[in-house]
Amino acid sequence: MPRNAGFILATRPSREQPAGPHNFRLVESETGELAEGEVLVRNHFLSLDPYMRGRMNDAPSYAAPQALGEVMTGGTVGEVVATRNARHGLGEFVSLTGGWQLHSKSNGRDLRKIDVKALRAGMQIQAYLGALGMPGVTAWHGLNKIIAPKSGETVVVSAATGAVGSIAGQLAKIAGVRVVGIAGGAEKCAYARDELGFDECVDHRSPDFAGDMKAALPKGIDGLFENVGAAPFAQSMRRLNPFARIAICGLVASGYDGTPTALPDVRVLLEKRASMTGFIVSDHLDEWPQALRELGEQARAGRLKWRESIAEGLEAAPAAFFSMLKGGNFGKQLVKLI
Ligand SMILES: NC(=O)c1ccc[n+]([C@@H]2O[C@H](COP(=O)([O-])OP(=O)(O)OC[C@H]3O[C@@H](n4cnc5c(N)ncnc54)[C@H](OP(=O)(O)O)[C@@H]3O)[C@@H](O)[C@H]2O)c1
Incomplete structure (x- = not known):
């Protein structure tokens, strides 16, 4: 199994030391064997989103804070590179909450299959972290x-x-x-x-x-x-x-x-x-299928456009994240991981 690398949240922001890249630490680890039902995804793109800044704080909100010492949460798209889950085959393209890391293990429940026909027709996989996500x-x-x-x-x-x-x-x-x-x-x-x-x-x-x-x-x-x-x-x-x-x-x-x-x-x-x-x-998961269907239709018809700011490589994620929070991005902020 391949070795993994990812950013953990090492410390929380404080009044004395406001939030910055210093709060994250890059750690390497083994991906380890898969348990029955699990898949291993090689992440191609990581999405950087403003909500992540809120998760860095240990404060009550609509979602639990990011745990210290664990890989930072985040949406990713990637390819299944190992599987012990009958519903997800090798080579399948998926979106998931894969986190700020190169490889993510999943029990399959958070995997959303990406439409291969759309990819073959020219849709780029990272669109599923932006306009189509x-x-x-x-x-x-x-x-x-x-x-x-x-x-x-x-x-x-x-x-x-x-x-x-x-x-x-x-x-x-x-x-x-x-x-x-x-x-x-x-x-x-x-x-x-x-x-x-x-x-x-x-x-x-x-x-x-x-x-x-x-x-x-x-x-x-x-x-x-x-x-x-x-x-x-x-x-x-x-x-x-x-x-x-x-x-x-x-x-x-x-x-x-x-x-x-x-x-x-x-x-x-x-x-x-x-x-x-x-x-x-x-809170509105019931609406996602209709919304994604309509967004896909509008995109295929050429009625939706978008831009992307793509940071190159996992190491670039923390700086790109804080730049995005201050408007350094122009369009959807992504990190290319492969
Ligand atoms: N409610 C939900 O479920 C949900 C889900 C996703 C996102 N969101 C929210 O939607 C908003 C947009 O998210 P996004 O992912 O699309 O990010 P984004 O708009 O791609 O990036 C953030 C943008 O915020 C603007 N900004 C930052 N500081 C500013 C300031 N002081 N004054 C004016 N503009 C400022 C910048 O644009 P300019 O350079 O143009 O100022 C920056 O590019 C965020 O507030 C995010 O938390 C909510």
């Missing part, structure tokens, strides 16, 4: 189940060129509404408009971000797909229309270090008769 389903749920846009409305999406935001915005365009993105920098905004088809994109680094938001939103906001918190959230909340729906998908700009995302006055929800709903995509 968890981030895509997140966009699908927040847009369709919470915002549910109606003709003539305006939807705002923050982190507009990221893994979730890029898909949420394109699904909103497919639904036929006006879509305004918020992204960091002129290049990302140009991409949102010119490639993803957003009607407008506002650069949150602009010295007159508030004025730019006002100009981009002459008819206000009916649906807010919030990925960020901080200034993008604060400015969007000032432009809500009556009966607006706000999907709180993520607050990547705040929270993990104890900085709260504040709502200046809850009265805005009353006066606008607005609804604000937080959601976690793993």
Whole structure:
């Protein structure tokens, strides 16, 4: 059996020593023999996602903290290279919660088979960690189940060129509404408009971000797909229309270090008769088959586009992760492991 290498969470962030690559340690190990029912997957790509930052803290949340000394959690795609499970043959391509490591053992329960026909037709395997995986389903749920846009409305999406935001915005365009993105920098905004088809994109680094938001939103906001918190959230909340729906998908700009995302006055929800709903995509597993089917159809029809930032090699994972949290990525952040 091959030798393995992976990153464990060695220490937790603290006030004195904020989170950084120093919290992780690369360890080598034996993969060991497979028990009956197990498979060994050689991971090809690792997904780096903002939720991982929350798991580094020993704090109550919707999921248990990452255990110290164990391989950091994370989604991967790869190939079955050894199997004692009759349902998963050698050479099968799968997605799984494989962790920050080269090889992952699985009892088969978390394996999702990747459609070989789609791969043969040119779909790249790492798409199943992005638009055709968890981030895509997140966009699908927040847009369709919470915002549910109606003709003539305006939807705002923050982190507009990221893994979730890029898909949420394109699904909103497919639904036929006006879509305004918020992204960091002129290049990302140009991409949102010119490639993803957003009607407008506002650069949150602009010295007159508030004025730019006002100009981009002459008819206000009916649906807010919030990925960020901080200034993008604060400015969007000032432009809500009556009966607006706000999907709180993520607050990547705040929270993990104890900085709260504040709502200046809850009265805005009353006066606008607005609804604000937080959601976690793993609570909606029953919707995944429909969402993945629809996302696949849209992708095959050429109506969904995406970009990837690919870090090369497992060793690059910690730096790429912290860069992504600050907007260093342009599209879905991945690590190529093979
Ligand atoms: N609820 C769920 O089930 C669920 C599932 C998946 C993801 N999420 C959430 O969805 C959000 C997006 O995740 P993702 O995987 O697609 O990541 P991503 O958008 O690909 O990457 C994170 C992006 O956040 C933006 N950002 C970071 N700090 C910022 C700041 N201070 N101000 C403004 N923007 C900032 C950056 O974009 P710019 O350079 O454009 O600013 C960065 O590229 C995250 O909040 C994540 O936690 C939620």
